[in-house]
Amino acid sequence: QPLYGIAGERQIVETTLDHLEGYKGEQPIRIGNQAYEHIQNDIYGQVLISMLPLYTDHRFVFSERSDSVKWIESVLSKIERTIDEKDAGIWEFRNIANVHCYSNLFQWAGAHAALKMAKTIGNKDFEERAQVLIDKAAAHIEACYDPERKVYTNAVGSKHLDASTLQLIMMGYLDPASDRAKDHLIALENELKTEHGLFYRYLHADDFGKPKTTFLICAFWYVEALACVGRVDEAIKEFENIIKYCNHLLLFSEDVDAETGSQWGNFPQAYSHVGLMNAAYRIAIKLDRPIFL
Known part of the structure; x- marks a missing residue:
């Protein structure tokens, strides 16, 4: 289960409030979130990545955690059971299931994290199982490659x-200096980037039809990817353009209308601001200038 209520509720039944007009007449108005029913298989890799510093940062003493074998075993087993399964993906499709590239990417990254943990605690069985998962996840990712379009x-x-496949560059699956990474980025920007520098998640129809608005975190991912492949000047230009889509309180929404620049979706949206910080940090690393310049 990828989602729980703020008080730990397991069921967050989604309903519509038909008596409310909605922002500028937009309906339906929903409370709850059906996503709690979804299967999102990237989460297990995310957990392993988030826990990795406890085993690689020498400020932590991993030997004090007596449950290492138990919890790593639990998460590895989850990936082993789900790595070949279809899921709802990062965008929480309601009636569409696929073996998503993004989910496999985080299974690949999570397995790499598990491999490092296994070496730290000296568990050969975990090392072997993690390597098998790395290879399986990579095979699924490569099955997503379209050689004709180079994407x-x-x-x-x-x-x-x-746009979630921009993470192939940012997560290091693709070498940012490689032609494959650069070609992949060009193909995505040619199809998903708007003339105003915003970015669609995708253009195909989902459970609610074809997307009408761009997704702000995707624009920040684009900035990160630009910086990764060495197009730093473009990354700075795009970043400075995107931050104009905040409101008078300098807060960002989830979606932005590609034509009007108006804010839509959840507001304020936490991960839009996370995208902002990550993009700024990525540019700063690439510039690596002394603080007085």
Whole structure:
């Protein structure tokens, strides 16, 4: 289960409030979140990545944690059971299931994290199992590659492009200096980037039809990817453009209308601001200038 209520509720039944007009007449108004029912298989890799510093940062004493074998075993087993399964993906599709590239990317990254942990605690069994998962996840990711368009699609057997695959560059699956990474980025920007520098998640129809608005975190991912492949001047230019889409309180929404620049979706949206910080940090690392310049 990828989502819980603020008080730990396991069921967050989604309902509509038909008596409310909605922002500028937009309906339906929903409370709850059906996503609690979804399967999102990237989460297990995310957990392993988040826990990795406890085993690689020498400020922590991993030997004090007597449950290492138990919890690593639990999460590794989850990935082993789900790595070949279809899921709802990062965008929480309601009636669409695929073997998503993004989910496999985080299974790949999570397995790498597990491999490092296994070496730290000296567990050969975990090392071998993690390596098998790395290879399986990579095979699924490569099954998403379209050699004619020189781009990775959103899922195995799909032709659709998706901004979440920018993470292939940012997470180090693709070498940022490689032609494959640069070609992948160009293909995504040619299809998903708007003339105003915003970025769609994807253009194909989902459970609610074709997307009408861009997704702000995707624009920040684009900035990060630009910086990664060495297009730093463009990254700075795009970053300075994107931050103009805040409101008078300097807060960001989830979505932005590509034509009007108006804010839509959840507001304020936490991960839009996380995207802002990550993009700024990525540019700063690339510039690596003394603080007085």
